[in-house]
Amino acid sequence: xxxxWRQWLFIxxxxxxxxxxxxxxxxxxxxxxxxxxxxxxxxxxxxxxxxPTIVNxxxxxxxxxxxxxxxxxDGALAAVSVQMPLSNxxxxxxxxxxxxxxxxxxxxxxxxxxxDAALLEFYLLPDGTGVADFSDPMATSLPSGIESEQMAVxxxxxxxxxxxxxxxxxxxxxxxQEAETLAGHVDLTGTFxxxxxxxxxxxxxxxxxxxxxxxxxxxxxxxxxx
Amino acid sequence: MLxxxxxxxxxxxxxxxxxxxxxxxxxVGVNLTGFLKPPSHQAPSATAPAxxxxxxxxxxxxVRPTLTPPAxxxxxxVVLDPAHGGTDPGARGGAGLHESDVVVAxxxxxxxxxxxxxxxxxxxxxxxxxxSFDDRSTLANAQSGAIxxxxxxxxxxxxxxxxxxxCPDAPGNLAAPGGxxxxxxxxxxxLTLSRKLADIAQGELAKQFKGSPNSAPTAAIRQxxxxxxxxxxxxxxxxxxxxxSELDRMLPGVADAVARAIASFKxxxxxxxxxxxx
Numbered sequence: 215x216x217x218x219w220r221q222w223l224f225i226x227x228x229x230x231x232x233x234x235x236x237x238x239x240x241x242x243x244x245x246x247x248x249x250x251x252x253x254x255x256x257x258x259x260x261x262x263x264x265x266p267t268i269v270n271x272x273x274x275x276x277x278x279x280x281x282x283x284x285x286x287x288d289g290a291l292a293a294v295s296v297q298m299p300l301s302n303x304x305x306x307x308x309x310x311x312x313x314x315x316x317x318x319x320x321x322x323x324x325x326x327x328x329x330d331a332a333l334l335e336f337y338l339l340p341d342g343t344g345v346a347d348f349s350d351p352m353a354t355s356l357p358s359g360i361e362s363e364q365m366a367v368x369x370x371x372x373x374x375x376x377x378x379x380x381x382x383x384x385x386x387x388x389x390x391q392e393a394e395t396l397a398g399h400v401d402l403t404g405t406f407x408x409x410x411x412x413x414x415x416x417x418x419x420x421x422x423x424x425x426x427x428x429x430x431x432x433x434x435x436x437x438x439x440x
Numbered sequence: 441m442l443x444x445x446x447x448x449x450x451x452x453x454x455x456x457x458x459x460x461x462x463x464x465x466x467x468v469g470v471n472l473t474g475f476l477k478p479p480s481h482q483a484p485s486a487t488a489p490a491x492x493x494x495x496x497x498x499x500x501x502x503v504r505p506t507l508t509p510p511a512x513x514x515x516x517x518v519v520l521d522p523a524h525g526g527t528d529p530g531a532r533g534g535a536g537l538h539e540s541d542v543v544v545a546x547x548x549x550x551x552x553x554x555x556x557x558x559x560x561x562x563x564x565x566x567x568x569x570x571x572s573f574d575d576r577s578t579l580a581n582a583q584s585g586a587i588x589x590x591x592x593x594x595x596x597x598x599x600x601x602x603x604x605x606x607c608p609d610a611p612g613n614l615a616a617p618g619g620x621x622x623x624x625x626x627x628x629x630x631l632t633l634s635r636k637l638a639d640i641a642q643g644e645l646a647k648q649f650k651g652s653p654n655s656a657p658t659a660a661i662r663q664x665x666x667x668x669x670x671x672x673x674x675x676x677x678x679x680x681x682x683x684x685s686e687l688d689r690m691l692p693g694v695a696d697a698v699a700r701a702i703a704s705f706k707x708x709x710x711x712x713x714x715x716x717x718x
Contacts, residue, residue: 357596
């Protein structure tokens with residue numbers, strides 16, 4: 215190989231390395247994004263199979279507030295307003311907003327609920343207690359921790375408060391059963407206050423308000439121990 | 441014959457019913473609502489004859505003698521609760537970090553810091569066992585002059601931050617007739633003290649770990665609700681770090697800050713009026 219050809223070959227190889235150095239990270243990012251989209255669409259398909267979205271296009275489109283993680287403040291929720299058709303029936307309305315909440319925000323990092331969880335059923339009791347029954351992944355796929363679990367509960371409660379005024383309290387079931395905790399920390403044996411304006415308390419209401427439980431022991435005084 | 445036997449059985453029964461109806465339940469020592477009575481406070485009768493009451497006025501008006509209340513213990517015991525354990529690893533990080541391991545390491549750092557401050561430390565679990573929520577509460581509720589600190593490491597949150605939680609407000613009047621508290625709502629009576637402790641601890645941690653909140657948040661934590669003492673949960677962020685050494689570096693600082701907070705809280709606890717926990 216004559217020296218002139220060798221020179222051109224080196225220049226060509228150097229150019230290829232430079233081009234690769236510039237485009238490889240972009241290529242990697244694009245592959246990651248498409249993989250994420252594929253996972254999301256699979257989750258969406260699974261959710262739709264489990265629980266088809268109840269949207270009637272003839273229903274009026276109303277401004278709906280959905281609460282996901284705040285992009286600005288760690289550990290806080292932020293309301294996102296969307297226009298969507300919502301039923302006037304409180305049970306159907308609750309299902310519609312919770313399904314949309316579960317579908318997640320545009321930025322997947324701001325999710326508060328696991329992508330593969332689904333709302334199996336929603337009931338509204340005459341006393342204003344809304345009972346939301348979620349599939350198993352609500353407990354098994356949720357990142358474990360006090361902060362993540364409380365944010366999951368708060369995002370459901372605040373979304374119901376903003377859009378379904380008939381719901382006063384929230385009881386969460388996992389696959390039709392009462393669970394002791396959501397993912398090891400937050401108590402699911404009681405109810406959570408939804409209507410914060412009309413409520414006396416701010417969060418978990420004692421378990422026996424909803425279901426009588428056997429007390430493993432009794433304490434003698436509502437004050438400091440002697 | 442059978443008729444006679446039935447009559448013979450009915451008379452003692454009727455007599456028993458009559459006794460119950462005519463007696464003061466306090467004298468019988470039975471509370472018909474099914475709750476155990478709280479320990480008697482020996483409140484003297486206002487109608488006791490003046491001659492039998494030391495210090496009675498000469499006019500014959502009955503005077504209540506003063507009773508010395510039993511001495512209240514000061515804060516001397518800290519019950520440390522490394523959460524999870526055994527088959528329950530708690531939060532799991534990508535690098536194989538388990539919450540149950542991290543909190544044991546934190547507990548041992550905290551024990552050393554608390555013992556330096558002169559507190560007696562009790563663990564709710566030893567090694568890798570996993571007592572139930574109620575077993576842990578039973579151990580804590582058996583202590584006198586104690587507070588409860590549950591230790592956690594979450595899988596979310598800004599790495600290198602720490603949050604201190606208390607239970608949220610409980611609704612209405614929590615005490616059952618006779619001043620009894622249901623076991624599963626015991627924490628409600630101690631919320632004010634728990635919040636004071638949490639705010640002091642969160643303040644100490646926020647100084648040292650930037651990005652941590654300045655005031656303590658609340659969360660409906662299962663473990664805390666049956667604790668009959670001031671109780672907080674401390675959660676580090678997070679087990680999702682790539683390198684465990686990042687978390688390990690935090691532990692001595694968290695332990696020192698929490699121990700300082702508990703030492704600062706001691707005078708508040710010791711001077712708190714009885715019955716003012718909630």
